Amino acid sequence: MKSNRLVRFFAVISLFFSVHSVALPQISPYQGLVPAEDSNEDKLREAALEQVLIKVSGNVDIVKLDGSKTLAKSIPDMLAQFGYQDINDKRFYFALFEKQAINSALNAMQQPIWGETRPSPLIWLVNEDRQLTSENMIDSSQDGAISWGLNKSQIERGITGKFPLVDLDDLLTVSVSDVSGRFYQTVADASKRYDAEYFVLANLTSINAQQWQLKWELVQYNAQSKKNQVLIKQTSNGDKAGVMSTMLGEIADYYAKQFAILENNGARSAQLLNINNINSLAKLMSINDILNNLNSVESFEVVSLDDKKLEVLVTLKGSLASLENALNAQPKLQKDLISTAPFYYNWQP
Incomplete structure (x- = not known):
């Protein structure tokens, strides 16, 4: 079955990255990336399509629907670009699909569409050495398993996690004990420099040589109300790469519920937005870019x-x-708490 083949692809790709994991190039949700172990290009394209359908809909079960299986017959008409590329000295097949074609297909299947609103949660991870995991540790792949778990979530779900610098500024604001003790406001204060509305507090511990436990929480911080809301609280067990990938997969599920839309094909509704502190052409162009990239917006x-x-x-x-x-979810837009009417925002410097 196709789903089994996709599992096999990711088992192979895990071996490719597990020893010396490297950062992946930026991957569009409309681009599939699969290991080119199979010389049958039709099968590679089908696996790439399944991957894209999951990333764009946010629904991991979409490949089980009859509509996705039928869609495989139309792959040549939807392809914008395809080919092979080498990553970490391994050969991969990539397929970039036409955005409008994928969106139309999802609408026909009555599936939601998750657009470009994919916040990267800031991950405050206390590793097994009782240290905060830094951006440099991830970029240099000091722990290939953690890096692979992050790469896997980017490939499969179209979501990435980011890590703090853990420099002197961070260490003066937050400690290992603050993360482990779940002092949300302290961590929220440390996250401000990264413009992170969503952040993760996580502790990784070893159960045995093959098994790891990750206790984590996804928290949303509202800068104006200065309130923290715990959105997800989970404990995952498994291999190290697996628990990292599982965490980001569950975050992707949450984001998809918040940001994916099921298009209304009937009469269109309209809403007036009010945004304060717009005093330059650059800010006006920034708002134009934001609205252009929102999947829920047809025109403005x-x-x-x-x-x-x-x-x-x-x-x-x-x-x-x-x-x-x-x-x-836009870091530059904050709700105007003075106004009692909805859709009033302040542009943040």
Whole structure:
């Protein structure tokens, strides 16, 4: 079955990366990447398509639907680019699919579409040596298993995690005890320099030579209300790469529920956005880029710009909730707590 073949592909790719894991190039959710162990290009394309359907819909079970199996027959019409590339001295097949074709197919299957709103959670990880895991440790693959778990989540789910620098500034703000003791506000304060609305507090411990335990929590911090909300609290057991990948997979599931939209094919609704502190063309262009990349937005137009206050009329594909979730995930936009009306924001410097 196709799903079994996909599992086999990732078993092979795990071997490729497990010894000397390296950072992957940026991978679009619409790009599949599979090890080229099979010379049958049709099978490679089908595996790449299954991977893309999971990443774009956010639904790991989508490959079981009849619609995805039927879609495999139309792969040549959906391909934008394909070929082979070497990563870590291993050969991979990549296939980039047309965004509109994939989105149309998902709409036809009545599946949601998860766009570009994919926040990278900041991971405060206390490793088995009772140290905070730094960005440099990950970039230099000092622990290949952890790096592979991160790479696997990027390939399979289209989500990446980022790590703090753990430099003097960080060490003066947060400690191992703060992370292990779940002092949320202390960690939230340390996360401000990274513009991280979502951060993870995690402890990795060894059970035996092959088994590891990862206790972790995903926390969302609201900078204006200064409140922390624990969104997920889990304990995962397995090999080291597996528990890291499982954690990011569960975070991807949560994000998909928040940001993926099931397009409304009926009458379109509209919403007026009010954004304060817009006093330059650069800020206006930044808002233009944000709205262009929101999957819940079909179109938008500027209604007025007066005294640093911007009004934009947005026509929606999905619900108001999907728009609000996507806007709240933008680090430069903060809700205006003074206003009692919805969709009032302040642009942050």
